[in-house]
Amino acid sequence: MTKREITVLGGAHIDRRGRISGTTVPGASNPGTWFEEAGGGGFNAARNLARLGHRVRMISPRGGDPAGDLVAAAAAAAGVIDCPFIFLDRKTPSYTAILERDGNLVIALADMDLYALFSPRRLRQRATREVLAASDLVLTDANLPQETLTALIDAAAGTNRILAGIAVSPAKVVRYGQSLAGLDLLFMNDAEARVLTGAEAADVEEWPSLLRSAGLAAGVVTRGGKAAVAFDREGACLATPPALPALADVTGAGDALASGFLAARLDGIGLAGCLRHGIAAAVLTLHSPLAAAEEMSADNLARVLTLVPEPQMLS
Template sequence: MTKRQITVLGGAHLDRRGRIGGMTVPGASNPGTWFEEAGGGGFNAARNLARLGHRVRMISPRGGDRAGEMVAAAATAAGVIDCPFTFLDRNTPSYTAILENDGNLVIALADMDLYALFSPRRLQQRATRERLAASDLVLMDANLPPETLTALVDATAGSNRILAGIAVSPAKVVRYRQSLAGLDFLFMNEAEARALTGAEAAAVEEWPSLLRSQGLSGGVVTRGGKAAVAFDRNSNCLAVPPALPALADVTGAGDALASGFLAARLGGTGLAGCLRHGIAAAVITLHSPFAVAVEMSAGNLARVLALVPEPQMLS
């Protein structure tokens, strides 16, 4: 495999997850366990791509606190080249989630104000411009302000590199509205696709046309354990994830899918093969208690790929 140069810009923060021990009782105290690790859509993808053998740089704002040190340590452990800009008097952003006993999300709170300081001016710094120019893939997430996403798309337009985005959440995916036409791929779940298109509901086969009508030329829409759909400028395809007996944790599965898909695309794989690789990466993550599976590797991805059915090409 050829090692590619990748730059990721977006969320890299503290990820807290509480898991309820039994049946969820709304409006009451629920016994459970608490866990902390480094997270963030962009950072999860960056670590997965590094574990898959690529040279990955992560650019993100950070506070001068213990959480920031945790993020730096996680980058080193995964082989990511850490390129933060640090505000010593600020706190590193955080994401706090409450999960049901089966691993599904109940509710989450995102304290992300520091990302507002990632302004378009940061992209004009010489070191950042050089990193972007040398990249085969530039990946961003919607923790960045909308004007920064637009500036980033403009700064990297007109090249042979892949430019992709991660939706992050229904509330944040709309930040891409002014930059959709410049993206090669956007990775989202069905709730995020609804937020972006305004569609109340749609059959899975309808998402490509609905998203193309918004100006997006390529993307993936996931639907939990149900069929996911992918599209690019020329084709659409559908794939059903393999049934899993149990989920360790759903956190990071979508970021892993984006990583597996993009790693395959960098290798010249077609749309259907990219979707299979993405689903295989998500399966590895769903079996892990961490947002980024320690077991993520090119070898393990190839083995799990055998479990993923061939996608169905759509007209």
């Protein structure tokens, strides 16, 4: 594996997760446990890619508070080059989720107002322009404002670097809006794909044609433990994750899939191989209580890869 220069822009904040101990009872007090760590779609992916051996910079707004210090410490622990712009009088964004006993999401609350201050002007700063120009991969998530995503995608057009996006949520994926055609890859789940395409429902094999019609050249659609589909200009493929006896936590699995897929893409691996690597990275994360597994490494990824079946190529 060749070490690559990667820049990640987007969410780097605090994740708070409450896990219900028994059967979930809506509208009532449920016994459970509470856990807090650094998170964010972009930041999870940044830490995974750094642990896979790449040189990764993270650019994100942050508050001047203890939560911001926690994010900085997590970046240092994972080997991410931390490049925040700090608002001393603001609080660091947060994501608070309630999970069922099996790790699946019940409901979540995103307090992300600070990301609105990541304006296109930030992209025009000399240091940022130089970092982006030197990157083999630029990865963003949809925590950024729509105008900033548009400016970023426009600025990277016509270059040899890979420009990829993470959808984050159905509410935020629309921020890619009219710039879908400028992305080399977009990672999303089926709920986010429905928002992008306007399709109320679709068979997994239909997502490539529906998303191409929406303007996207290549992407991956995940469906939890069901088969995921990947497509690009040359074709499409389908792969089913291996069955897992138990899930530690689903948080960060999609970000890990994007990380494994992109790491393989940077190594010149084809679409089917990239999807297998992405699923293997997600499996590693699903076995961890953390959103960015400390066990993520090239060796562990190769070990888990043997459990992932060969994808089925689609016509």
